[in-house]
Amino acid sequence: MNVHATPQMTAAEQALIDTYGQLFSDLPGDTAVVVRRDEAVEALKSGLPTRRVEAWHYTDLRRLLSTVPAFDPLARAKEQPALLSGATVLPVLSGTVTSMPQIEGVAIRRIFDRLSDGSLAAQLFDGDAADAIGAINTAFVGDGYALDIAEGAEIAKPIELQNLHEGGQTHVRFATHAGRNSRATIVERQTGTGEALVSAISHITVEDGAELTWIILQEQPDDATFLGQTNIEIGADAKFTLFFMNAGGKLVRQEVTVNVAGEGSEFILRGVNLLAGGTHCDVTMVLDHAAANTVSTEVIRNVVTDQAKGVFQGQIRVAREAQKTDAKMACNTLLLTDEGEFSAKPELEIFADDVACGHGATVTEIDQGHLFYLMARGIDEKTARGLLVRAFLAEVIEDLENEAMVEALEEKLTAWFATHG
Amino acid sequence: MLEIKNLHARVAETGTEIIRGLDLTVKAGEVAAIMGPNGSGKSTLSYVLAGRPDYEVTDGDILYDGQSILEMDPAERAAAGVFLAFQYPMEIPGVATMEFLKVAINSQRRARGDAELKIPDLLKKVKEAAGTLEMDMAMLKRPLNVGFSGGEKKRAEILQMMLLEPKLCVLDETDSGLDIDALKIVADGVNALRSPERAMVVITHYQRLLDYIVPDTVHVLSRGRVVKSGDKGLALELEKNGYAGVVGEAA
Ligand SMILES: Nc1ncnc2c1ncn2[C@@H]1O[C@H](COP(=O)(O)OP(=O)(O)O)[C@@H](O)[C@H]1O
Ligand SMILES: [Mg+2]
DSSP, X not given: OOOOOOTTOOHHHHHHHHHHHHHXXXXXXXXXXXHHHHHHHHHHXXXXXXXXXXXXXXXXXXXXXXXXOOOOTTOOOOOOOOSSTTOEEEEEETTEXXXXXXXTTEEEEEHHHHHHTSTTGGGSOOSOTTOHHHHHHHHHOOEEXXXXXXXXXXXXXXXXXXXXXXXXEEEEEEEEEEOTTOEEEEEEEEEESSSEXXXXXXXXXXXXXXXXXXXXXXXXXXXXXXXXXXXXXXXXXXXXXXXXXXXXXXXXXXXXXXXXXXXXXXXXXXXXXXXXXXXXXXXXXXXXXXXXXXXXXXXXXXXXXXXXXXXXXXXXXXXXXXXXXXXXXXXXXXXXXXXXXXXXXXXXXXXXXXXXXXXXXXXXXXXXXXXXXXXXXXXXXXXXXXXXXXXXXXHHHHTTOOHHHHHHXXXXXXXXXXXXX | OEEEEEEEEEETTTXXXXXXXXXXXXXXXXXXXXXXXXXXXXXXXXXXXXXXXXXXXXXXXXXXXTEEOTTSOHHHHHHHTEEEEOSSOOOEEEEEHHHHHHXXXXXXXXXXXXXXXXXXXXXXXXXXXXHHTTOOGGGGGSEETTTOOHHHHHHHHHHHHHHHOOSEEEEESTTTTOOHHHHHHHHHHHHHHOOTTOEEEEEESSSHHHHHSOOSEEEEEXXXXXXXXXXXXXXXXXXXXXXXXXXXXHO
């Protein structure tokens, strides 16, 4: 390994490469995995992406990721109560799986083991220069969960994946395979305390006829960087719903890559970005409709206060054979301060001729008339603004159609607004 | 209870003066009708009383129970007992009507140091008031005023007034958009709230409402000032001769 600094390297780049030099002998993986790790580090050596890389145009990672905290081998985060009571919690605490609960109909393995036996190698970094998250995660990933939901299984209780830290670095993966005609709800929690660099990558395969709901709740502390990536492959007549709520973090990049590969399937994306303080939060989605008769709807709602900055890049590509695709994307922002910012970049690339595709983006402020009306009934300004912010988001959260989940997320929203409103 | 002294108010954004030296006194127990041609400043007066930030008071004062309320924000005024039934109630998508009622009632109770109302008690009160106004409870499951007809919106305003039990009620053209049956129902609701401790300012363009809510005093507004005051006979006179005489006389 060449671990000498090239003069142009940033402190963060140098730290990543040095850390790999120190840690690589302790990381799990067979030869195939080690090859991928080395390739990933080589890619990091040529530098983190800047705004000149199109996919990172609004998030200059090289500039924004200014420092990288050291791994903290002594950190041991504690398991959190589940978002929904009754959920089965699968905790990754400070980067390590600490318990292996049994769930009927789901085969659960540690990512640690799947790295050791090399069966996860195909999901690791594959040389795409823009895939900085893949590269960082591949270099360091140590653990996480791989779930295999059996064909036809209906998992009644939600499964909650917790990735928790107490500072330092954690790099985890959640690989999920939902067998034919299976049903499940999975919650992914991303939170912790202290300065941290967290990366989390999920590869999700939804087989024919399966219905999977996946909820990401990201509540990193103010001094943490969160790099998330969710890669989804959807089979025929299947349905995948992805809901995310970003409510924290200093630098957040969340990549969603979807391949609607089977005929008659549906993809639903609902996202809420609650951005405060100095947060920079970038959600970048690339959605491929590759088969005929597929439907997708994407609705992103953003609330921006303080000097926070948000980005949504949404690219929908409809292949020539994907006739009768119905794809609709909307990104709506409520700006609470003049200093806040949100950039939306929707993009449609359509090669089929018989499709219904559309997108829209809006930026609004709190309606002063509405605010006056509520206050004229004795509701103090902060509470009234809170009601209007909730009203702005209500539609998206209610689309979850799960009352307990809606309530739990509304509580998160109320808590966020109490601190940042 | 309400003393408006030489009030001058203008549109904050443009500086256009709309209320131009308005004087009005309304005693506890009194029902004062404000009449006046379109554009005379009736709604503006109601907004200035409620504290709408789009308007700036540049001179004069508004005393409520002897205290100036100019420095109070709309929520503080409401908690102190000032209520405005809007001429054009706003539709607020995403805010459930019941949730809004609960937050409004309990905000006011908290501000006054009273215990919060529990959901079952609240529901009971709402049902009762809705019954009096012959309103369908199903309507209250919808977002606030969204998709309500003009008449339903006006009833919803009076419903809120009944639930909040204010001390100073300002009703801005509550009669517009109501058919005669609805007008009677709403007037009954308002009349039920008449009491020696409560004052009402009833703004209307037509005399019709005053057949059902009989005022103690009538004041004619023109170009932002009260140009004539009298008893309910004045309203009848206006009905017969129109505003031109009164307004012309004062000008
Ligand atoms: N926010 C505002 N901006 C500009 N002009 C206004 C505003 N509010 C009221 N006005 C003007 O002030 C005058 C009085 O309006 P208003 O109080 O609504 O009258 P009324 O209720 O008696 O019909 C009208 O000429 C109206 O156009
Ligand atoms: Mg008016």
